[in-house]
Amino acid sequence: MADYHEFIEKMGPKIKVEIRKKRRLYFQVKNDDILEVVDYLFNKMKCRLSTATATETYHGIEALYHFSDDNTGNYYCPRVVMKDKKNPEMNSITPMIKGAEWIEREMAEWWGIKFIGHPRPIPLLSRNHPENLNNPMRCRR
């Protein structure tokens, strides 16, 4: 919890904490601030990017990143909500973290999210696929 406190204090108004429990911190971040928050998590706190999850909700398309602090076992999960469902776009963290390349390509392919600044914005799974997959994970319910 002490680690969370330091992180929350450091990030201040840039983050809005949603769920705070043992070893898990979920918080919302604006797209303009995501790079600064990720820079702090990855470069200052030495967290590892585990993966990211995109979800479609009534409010918009969410991209939830999962950062693991392997020294404490804590998970930090910044969430960016894109309200424009037709053209969801956000800043790519791949220029900062090479390990984010595949997961951002996957989210772009399945959810139609445009990652601004992604160095290799090509589909991950359907690069040579004869069918147009048309963001297959959208509008499921």
Next chain:
Amino acid sequence: MEIKSNLKEISNKNQIPVGPFHPLLEEAEYFNLTVDGETVVDIDMDTGWMHRGHEFISEQKSFTQSIYLVERICGICSTSHPLAFVHALEDIDNIEIPLRARYIRTLVGELERIHSHLLWVGLAGHFIGYDTVWMWAWKYREPVLQMFEIISGNRNHYGMMRVGGVGKDVDPASIPELNKILDMLVKKMNMIAKIINDDPVLRSRLIGVGVLTKKDAIDYCAVGPTSRASGVRGDVRKDEPIDAYDLVDFDEIITKNGDVYDKFVVRVLEIIESIKICRQCLNKLKEIKGPFFNNVKEISAGEGIGRYEAPRGEVFHYVRTDGTNRVVRHKVRAPSFNNIPTFQASCKGIPIADALITLAGVDPCYCCTERAIRVSDKHNKNKKIDLLKLSRDKTLYIRRNA
């Protein structure tokens, strides 16, 4: 000067395709190696050859049904995925499980690590033309599968995990037999560890090959033996010790060179540590009585993260629930999803003959990596796909656009 410049430009670059169906790869995957003479200068990976659908199917199944589903993501990690999934569901409501179930989960998880690492050791031996290692490793893997049969009734897909505990108890009468197999395994593993240390062929073939530096392992967010062989600390069993991992004594194996040899060493030493853990679990299971399952009636609405240190590294499951008996979002990230991109760093600049063992070095699991895809039409209705037609269309598309 002009001639020199022209000569520099006329390099002998060729493309070598590996896959999608290749003796090196147990599953379908496609690697395109760009070689200059004998040296690999670039590598491109094309995934998507195994269309699955686990994330989507899971969102239509009940929690218990999904456990059986995620068990089938991977034949080797058929404990790691369901274990990470139940951890995620238990994370939502902070569900505690009985002590006996904690030891059983740990025992089954560690046996999986032993048989998975032995599988890799055998394959690595086979890939470098050292078939004695292959035959030995796979011979000693067989008794581990027998242990699974004794414990769960199955050699694979054990059906052990439940939200709130495990589905089957370990019969106390079987513990002496399980211990006897572990006794044999320890001797054989010590022998293999000695071989790795002494054998000049293995050493000359693996030392300095396919080096993944510590910086690259961190940048690519590699996990498991792939990162630990590069000197990066990180093991879910130590970082977030759920189940019985905070009750057993074991060491986290870390080496620093990052080459295939170190990955070999890490895996063999991890087998010995896993045997140590299994012994402690079996001893405790002799003493501890009580339930092995808490009957969990419902999972409340929320978000949960579950993870487990699979043989290849951290398996990650994220679930979002709405208070019903199924997940509304299920994200699965297998360790190979993070480890395969490290080929960009470890394969460049090495001879083509070493590329194959380097590719195999991370113990890639493609069926884990390609866990979900779904095709719908423009009206978002599911398409019924003729897989044969799809496969032929893809070949035609590639042939025309090559």
